[in-house]
Amino acid sequence: MAKREEDVKLLGFWASPFSRRVEMALKLKGVPYEYLEQDLMNKSPVLLELNPVYKKVPVLVHKGKILLESQLILEYIDQTWTNNPILPRDPYEKAMALFWAKVVDEQVKIRFSTLVKAEKGVEVAIEEARELLTFLEKEITGKYLFGGKTIGFLDMVAGSMIPFCLARGWEGMGIDMIPEEKFPELNRWIKNLQDFEIVTECIPPREKQIEHMKKVAVRIKSA
Ligand SMILES: N[C@@H](CCC(=O)N[C@@H](CS)C(=O)NCC(=O)O)C(=O)O
Incomplete structure (x- = not known):
């Protein structure tokens, strides 16, 4: 179990899925940390x-060492505190978790902007976002969580990004992107995630997040 003198600071932002997932990881490992809202x-x-390169959160500072980029920070946390593993130990499973996490952070996230801009039309943008979610629907079929019985890397990455950030953004546009009848497995996974305190403690307040995502949409439109 981690001790008090771990000296961990996290620079984050309440609505950021990237910093929320780092909090999930620290909580899973039982690492005490000082949180500095930005x-x-x-x-x-x-x-x-x-973070002079990207000027973004999250930034993790561990005993003076500066860690950047949420997925890399999750790996660092996993290797530094070895209790409650986050990444699969099996090399193939690990590669696949990293692959799907990349899809979530790059592709699924971009589909939010595509829909906000709706350059190709709203229906096409919805279709494209759902096409990606269908891959994840297949991946989670037959599993309790992506990490199996316990929360793993992809649960933290996709869990912070999709249901509690992007879906709320889409909802702010009046769109239920992950309807139960089309995505029963993903909906089951979203419910299962909420069995865990480390997740529920890191879910931004619903209405506040929807309002925040509306502002993000306005910024994307005017960019
Ligand atoms: N790839 C980065 C993304 C981090 C990121 O986009 N953070 C946003 C908050 S959600 C940020 O700090 N944005 C400030 C800005 O873009 O100026 C990661 O995984 O950590």
Whole structure:
């Protein structure tokens, strides 16, 4: 079990799936951390100093070492505190978890912007987003969670991003992107995730997140 003197700080933002997943990982490992909420509209000198390349959260500081990029931070946490594994130990399963996590963070996330801009039309944008979700629907079929019986890497990446961030953004546009009848397995997974305190503690408040995602949509449109 991790001890007090671990000296872990997390620079994050309440609505960010990237920093929420890092919190899930720290909670799963039982690592105490100091959380420093960031104002992304008015970035602090400390954030700019610690992440001068991307100027983004999350930033994890462990005993003075600076860790950037949420998926890499999850790997670092997993290798530093070895209790309650996050990544599969099997090399093939690990590669697949990393592959699907990349799909979520790159492709599924981009589909939110595609829909906001709706350049090809709303129906086409919805179709494209659902096509990607269908791959995940197949992946989760027959499993309790992506990580099996316990929360794993893909549960943290996809769980922070899809139901509690993107789906709420789509909902703000009046779209139920993951309807139960089309995605029964993903809906089951979303419910299963919420059996875990480390997840429920990291889910942003629903209405506040929807309002936040509406503002994100306005920014995407005017960019
Ligand atoms: N690939 C990065 C993405 C991090 C990211 O996009 N963070 C957003 C918050 S959700 C941010 O800090 N945005 C500030 C900005 O873009 O100026 C990761 O996985 O950590």
